[in-house]
Amino acid sequence: MEHKLAKIDAVSGKTFDFVIIGGGTAGLVLAARLTEDPKVSVAVLEAGKPHFDDPLVLTVDGWMRQFMNPEYDWGFPTVPQVNAGNKPFLWSRGKGLGGSSAMNFLLWTKPQREDIDAFEALGSPGWNWERFQEYSKKSEKFYLRVQEGSLKVADHSPIPTGPLPISFARTSSGAEYPFQKSLESNGIKIVTDPMSGETVGTWKSVSVIDPETNTRSYATTGYLLPALDRPNLHVLTEAYVSKIITSKNGGEVVASGVEFEYAGATHRVDAGKEVILSAGAIKSPQILELSGIGDKAILEPLGVPVQVDLPSVGTNVQEHLTHNGLAFLMQDGHNIATSDLLRDAAFQSKLLEANPDLKGPLSVALSGLTFLPLQSFSDRASEIIDQLSAKIEKEADSYPPGLKEQYEYQLKCLKDEKVPEAEIIVFPFSFDPNVADKPFIALLPTLVHPWSRGTIHISSTDPKAIPIIDPRYFDVETDLEILLDDISITEVAPGPNVATDDQIREHIRQNLTTVWHTVGSLSMLPKDKGGAVDPKLKVYGTKNIRVVDLSVIPIEIAVHTQAAVYAIAEQAADVIKADYA
Numbered sequence: 001m002e003h004k005l006a007k008i009d010a011v012s013g014k015t016f017d018f019v020i021i022g023g024g025t026a027g028l029v030l031a032a033r034l035t036e037d038p039k040v041s042v043a044v045l046e047a048g049k050p051h052f053d054d055p056l057v058l059t060v061d062g063w064m065r066q067f068m069n070p071e072y073d074w075g076f077p078t079v080p081q082v083n084a085g086n087k088p089f090l091w092s093r094g095k096g097l098g099g100s101s102a103m104n105f106l107l108w109t110k111p112q113r114e115d116i117d118a119f120e121a122l123g124s125p126g127w128n129w130e131r132f133q134e135y136s137k138k139s140e141k142f143y144l145r146v147q148e149g150s151l152k153v154a155d156h157s158p159i160p161t162g163p164l165p166i167s168f169a170r171t172s173s174g175a176e177y178p179f180q181k182s183l184e185s186n187g188i189k190i191v192t193d194p195m196s197g198e199t200v201g202t203w204k205s206v207s208v209i210d211p212e213t214n215t216r217s218y219a220t221t222g223y224l225l226p227a228l229d230r231p232n233l234h235v236l237t238e239a240y241v242s243k244i245i246t247s248k249n250g251g252e253v254v255a256s257g258v259e260f261e262y263a264g265a266t267h268r269v270d271a272g273k274e275v276i277l278s279a280g281a282i283k284s285p286q287i288l289e290l291s292g293i294g295d296k297a298i299l300e301p302l303g304v305p306v307q308v309d310l311p312s313v314g315t316n317v318q319e320h321l322t323h324n325g326l327a328f329l330m331q332d333g334h335n336i337a338t339s340d341l342l343r344d345a346a347f348q349s350k351l352l353e354a355n356p357d358l359k360g361p362l363s364v365a366l367s368g369l370t371f372l373p374l375q376s377f378s379d380r381a382s383e384i385i386d387q388l389s390a391k392i393e394k395e396a397d398s399y400p401p402g403l404k405e406q407y408e409y410q411l412k413c414l415k416d417e418k419v420p421e422a423e424i425i426v427f428p429f430s431f432d433p434n435v436a437d438k439p440f441i442a443l444l445p446t447l448v449h450p451w452s453r454g455t456i457h458i459s460s461t462d463p464k465a466i467p468i469i470d471p472r473y474f475d476v477e478t479d480l481e482i483l484l485d486d487i488s489i490t491e492v493a494p495g496p497n498v499a500t501d502d503q504i505r506e507h508i509r510q511n512l513t514t515v516w517h518t519v520g521s522l523s524m525l526p527k528d529k530g531g532a533v534d535p536k537l538k539v540y541g542t543k544n545i546r547v548v549d550l551s552v553i554p555i556e557i558a559v560h561t562q563a564a565v566y567a568i569a570e571q572a573a574d575v576i577k578a579d580y581a
């Protein structure tokens, strides 16, 4: 397959209609959709390797071996978090074709309706739940034969036939269903169609797994490979973009091409129509700032010539946070399978005996998810809401542009018992080598609509330098309080000496993990409300630079983010096509 990728001579010094920076989730969707028209030429520059037919990518739990491996994982450190143990956090991101769709946990989850309607409500017409569903269905090819217990996903009719095979994982851990039944007996409903925009309750998620091969389906298999024979598509890997080359025309900045490094030398490729940034929520703002588009207060001291003074670049950063301190050793005799156990040959043959139709490599997938509104897990929901209302009223004048409107929308959702504020994930994996042969299950209480806002900015003109990533965890204390109450629903103490609220707060601060869902760093919002891109995803002040990736989401969505990225890229492809029709 690699012979179908572009060689450097076919890209360097050449001109293409569209140059896409980043061959990740969004970048490959766009590349495939734009080249459906044979008259349109596209070059994709991807910093990582192709990873075609790679078991670390294709095997359902292969992601475990990608973590912190620099060939697959960018492994960005944040700055130490003063409210979370004063430690840096590691933000893994997929490096190579497929981007993070090649290393994620394969969950395919659709947002709560209000999460997507927020885009329109905050000033971006045409971005709402109905459009989202329309575009999301373009990606999906469902195989919903396998069901477990009473859980099912209601048929999507007509069954979409997009490029991504999606199915129930053949091997769940076995812990999900009992956990859901116990929640049900405590009044939490089992959701049978969590993809309808109503996510509150407990459910079994589908995954991007091709049931014919039991392997990962992702942006490479679904979008790139079927398009790779097109003569108008040129994909260059190991091409590290350092900046967008621009000039000024009247009041507007015009991108003429992109500078990149390949095999130690600097090259340039020209864009006849547009440069599209799809480098993900961490690298896209970095590349814009390196190109002189950002806050002049950050660019000027570094000696970066300012092309567009756009202070919103790299701000409004939001990230899901989970408490990873609730792990349980499973007792024998309950048929609980974790990924560690599945590597045991004796266990594997027992499983295959019981399930002779299991295909492909055996591995456990995540599937047990629960989404809860504040009122269902917090006795002090009204108190938290009142405190937040008072805080917003008191502090609004000091907020950066647009934050008041975001908070008002978030507050409306917080009051609405149809909208989730927390998630609990059943996690059948252990990263601890000391427990490799024992079945451990962790429950991960997760904050899904953070109030804290962080930043991602360059601190150097070196394109290889890691930007300063500061999510400012728990800058708004309500985030910690919501997580505290979310933990209480599990009715287990996180440790032997962790009983009082203050002890649990400290335990949370010391045992946090990112969920790798960063949004907002180039938010789609009106310019005077903190936006970096407009509803056509164009960077303000530029004629022909768009951003198409997770960074454009202005308020964090509650669920896992990949389905949203695919849908945003599908919609963006139509917006771009319409602009040149």
Ligand SMILES: Cc1cc2nc3c(=O)[nH]c(=O)nc-3n(C[C@H](O)[C@H](O)[C@H](O)COP(=O)(O)OP(=O)(O)OC[C@H]3O[C@@H](n4cnc5c(N)ncnc54)[C@H](O)[C@@H]3O)c2cc1C
Binding pocket: 021, 022, 023, 024, 025, 026, 027, 045, 046, 047, 048, 092, 093, 094, 095, 096, 097, 098, 099, 100, 101, 103, 104, 105, 106, 107, 108, 109, 239, 240, 241, 242, 278, 279, 280, 281, 283, 287, 515, 516, 517, 548, 549, 550, 551, 560, 561, 562, 563, 565
């Ligand atoms: C560990 C992990 C687990 C996750 N689990 C799930 C899950 O189970 N379900 C779910 O829905 N979501 C999950 N997600 C989130 C989801 O995968 C991402 O939100 C989504 O894939 C992001 O898509 P993107 O296009 O914004 O960025 P990416 O897919 O990350 O693409 C960015 C691309 O740009 C390239 N790039 C960056 N800088 C440069 C440069 N300078 N030059 C050239 N190329 C560059 C990168 O290498 C990458 O290929 C997970 C993410 C991670 C990291």
